[in-house]
Amino acid sequence: MLELRLVQGSLLKKVLESIKDLVNDANFDCSSTGFSLQAMDSSHVALVSLLLRSEGFEHYRCDRNLSMGMNLGNMSKMLRCAGNDDIITIKADDGGDTVTFMFESPTQDKIADFEMKLMDIDSEHLGIPDAEYHSIVRMPSNEFSRICKDLSSIGDTVVISVTKEGVKFSTAGDIGTANIVLRQNTTVDKPEDAIVIEMNEPVSLSFALRYMNSFTKATPLSDTVTISLSSELPVVVEYKVAEMGYIRYYLAPKIEEEEDTKT
């Protein structure tokens, strides 16, 4: 038996909108600690990891660990039927092959039940080791979204470099090149507008902008985004989900292979 009641239902709607473009089908894993998901895109270049901790739910009941395979497109269709102020409850039985989403309006005068068929999804779970990153950048999420969007109109690859001077996003394409440099800035009125750069070691990596752009779909979830970079690891782009969890996107960097060099 599984029953999760989320008062701020709009969070779940936003979560879905931020992963459904990257992944078609995925298993949601429920345990006593929380509601989570890990899934890769079909080309195994990007990974999304979602966690909503049990404390964030008004009511959280999960009798035994359960993995539910869902088509995210269909799930999003159903969640779009929920109002932004609605309370969403997710319900499933052990051994059942459906999941129910219940939407309650804040005034309790409307209750809607949507039942969705579950799928059997065979997916690999990747072990992600905790790592010390060379550089960590925290910045306003809409600023990051804007940069990715702007750069993708020029080129298809972004080079992110962190140095003493700041963080530089650059790209090159047929029509020309673009460089955007952000400097550390903590003297702002609102803490979420700050740009904080923690650099242990300078780092410079290339990434496909197409994926970065799909990560920025999570912008409505959080005012800030944290980008963690290490030269031999995938980048992590993290958005906090209220006080209850996070969405982390991992993206494998572009690499220059020896065998790709001209002979």
Added chain:
Amino acid sequence: MGIKGLTKLLADNAPNAMKEQKFESYFGRKIAVDASMSIYQFLIVVGRTGTEMLTNEAGEVTSHLQGMFNRTIRLLEAGIKPVYVFDGKPPELKRQELAKRYSKRADATADLTGAIEAGNKEDIEKYSKRTVKVTKQHNDDCKRLLRLMGVPVVEATSEAEAQCAALCKAGKVYGVASEDMDSLTFGAPKFLRHLMDPSSRKIPVMEFDVAKILEELQLTMDQFIDLCILSGCDYCDSIRGIGGQTALKLIRQHGSIETILENINKERYQIPEEWPYNEARKLFKEPDVLTDEEQLDIKWTSPDEEGIVQFLVNENGFNIDRVTKAVEKIKSAKNKSSQGRLESFFKPVATSSVPAKRKELPESNAKGAASKKTKGGGGRKKK
């Protein structure tokens, strides 16, 4: 060709060893492709209706070039790095099998003449497929084209499947793409079917994992090879009356062909005289393959645009616009191939969560349909 009924046997007895994968998920992977098999498919499928084939001005067949060119570009565009392996000299034991195929082809040629005279379109279609033969010229054309495209070519000393499997075992490639189930018997750790199928057929790639097959069948590799020989392979006859299912039972019971021979009812099962199963076994276990690092120089290079245009447009009458566009595709695909895969950083782990109830019935139905489909698809190519 291949091992008789192995696909079905595995679908029934080791369903977890085969997985359907999306074509895109092979992004960034190096894959060894059995070239001879592909060329054969191209000759049958690409631009052929009845006895008409795609030809150049001189009347030479160009279906294989068209197929090889387009299909390889499709792989490259998906970020896959193919290595094509060509057959060398067939092993002695395969002579008999080849002679059989030769005579079948001769029969088909005769039937085809008959069908053309009778004007029976279906029969023309049927028999002309069977008369298709891959010649040395076809192979040489494809090798030349691939080298111009910057795709590595390996010329096996003997069987291409064996060489593919050896590349895979040595970790030079991620998997082996072929339609020939022999690849598993040669011990290719990952074997992919339908990778080279046209995208229009929308058939997912079927990935076989040898380690899992052995685990599920509870056999050792040696026993699996014996099972394949008993089921019927290219190198020797099998025992009449023993198919895959019986063979699996016998191997599980007795452990090897020798013990089976000691124990089975010889009245009921006719064991072929002079049965060279031991030689066949040796061919599977220690095939004649290249292992020398120098000869296996596998490198993907930039395409030679002028060379491709010269070969395809000037010599073989391809449309110049299409060829130049295709070359552009190869070039842009090369940039894309520098994208890394997550698996090179993070390793898969086992999940702890129990899946919500699996839908047993539709699931097994779907599996049955899938295996039927693969069987049908495979059968078409086995002719």
